[in-house]
Amino acid sequence: MQPVPPKIKHGLAAGADAAPHRADWTVDQNWHQYTPAQHAAWKTLYQRQTQLLPGLACDAFVAGMRKLPLSAHSIPNFEQLSQVTMKATGWQVVAVPGLVPDDVFFDHLANRRFPVGNFIRGAHELDYLEEPDVFHDVFGHLPMLMHPVMADFIQAYGVGGKRAQGLGKLTELARVYWYTVEFGLVRQKEGLRIYGAGIASSYSESLYALHSPRPQRIAFDLERVMRTQYRIDDVQESYFVLNSLDQLLELAHLDFMPLYARLNGLPSYAAGQVVVTDARLPPEPEP
Numbered sequence: 069m070q071p072v073p074p075k076i077k078h079g080l081a082a083g084a085d086a087a088p089h090r091a092d093w094t095v096d097q098n099w100h101q102y103t104p105a106q107h108a109a110w111k112t113l114y115q116r117q118t119q120l121l122p123g124l125a126c127d128a129f130v131a132g133m134r135k136l137p138l139s140a141h142s143i144p145n146f147e148q149l150s151q152v153t154m155k156a157t158g159w160q161v162v163a164v165p166g167l168v169p170d171d172v173f174f175d176h177l178a179n180r181r182f183p184v185g186n187f188i189r190g191a192h193e194l195d196y197l198e199e200p201d202v203f204h205d206v207f208g209h210l211p212m213l214m215h216p217v218m219a220d221f222i223q224a225y226g227v228g229g230k231r232a233q234g235l236g237k238l239t240e241l242a243r244v245y246w247y248t249v250e251f252g253l254v255r256q257k258e259g260l261r262i263y264g265a266g267i268a269s270s271y272s273e274s275l276y277a278l279h280s281p282r283p284q285r286i287a288f289d290l291e292r293v294m295r296t297q298y299r300i301d302d303v304q305e306s307y308f309v310l311n312s313l314d315q316l317l318e319l320a321h322l323d324f325m326p327l328y329a330r331l332n333g334l335p336s337y338a339a340g341q342v343v344v345t346d347a348r349l350p351p352e353p354e355p
């Protein structure tokens with residue numbers, strides 16, 4: 069058996085001493101420092117997902133993926149990515165060392181800057197990752213950031229995040245991001261499709277989220293989502309399904325204050341819990 073290399077922590081997970089010099093936690097991408105092994109890890113992940121996702125990811129994701137300057141050859145250069153995302157939806161891609169503090173994250177999003185981890189996972193952890201790396205952040209998120217609705221929604225989330233932090237309501241709001249931006253499904257006329265970055269950047273979860281009989285697939289209901297816990301250590305037990313991406317636009321313009329008041333003191337639902345009022349959807353048939 070090969071010895072497993074020790075886990076290297078990045079960004080906030082590496083401890084407060086690892087904070088970069090800049091207050092906004094941005095760093096230079098240092099593209100020239102990537103090793104051939106790191107570019108090879110990107111290639112494996114990129115080829116696997118670009119072959120898998122047409123037919124599983126929603127049309128907007130596939131269109132965004134094809135418009136970005138991505139290729140199997142190497143980890144992309146963030147400046148080149150930024151030129152394309154700026155032109156499409158006004159978003160800039162900035163490098164960060166890994167997870168950043170919540171207030172820093174929200175400030176970036178509120179100003180249409182998308183923080184991307186500048187490291188890539190090792191070859192021994194291609195299928196499961198605790199910290200978002202360059203593949204998750206670029207391949208998972210940027211295709212949907214090319215879509216005007218998602219572009220506006222994520223900015224609104226940054227603004228709302230700062231407010232929620234001040235109100236002590238971050239847990240509830242973070243669930244909205246988790247079950248949309250990270251693990252969202254959407255109906256298309258052909259059936260359920262993936263738009264969440266956490267699914268789209270994972271080979272096994274892309275198949276599981278659409279086809280497995282195990283998880284719940286529930287029609288999106290904002291209050292239900294805000295009361296639902298989630299898993300960070302395994303595939304999800306519940307997915308929430310939008311009728312269309314335009315639902316995100318409604319959320320971007322919604323005043324959450326009355327919702328926070330209404331949900332105050334109500335118990336949370338466990339990640340895979342079934343609630344009697346849920347509108348549940350069947351898995352997609354295998355092709």
Ligand SMILES: [Fe+2]
Pocket residue numbers: 200204205208209250265266
């Ligand atoms: Fe993410």
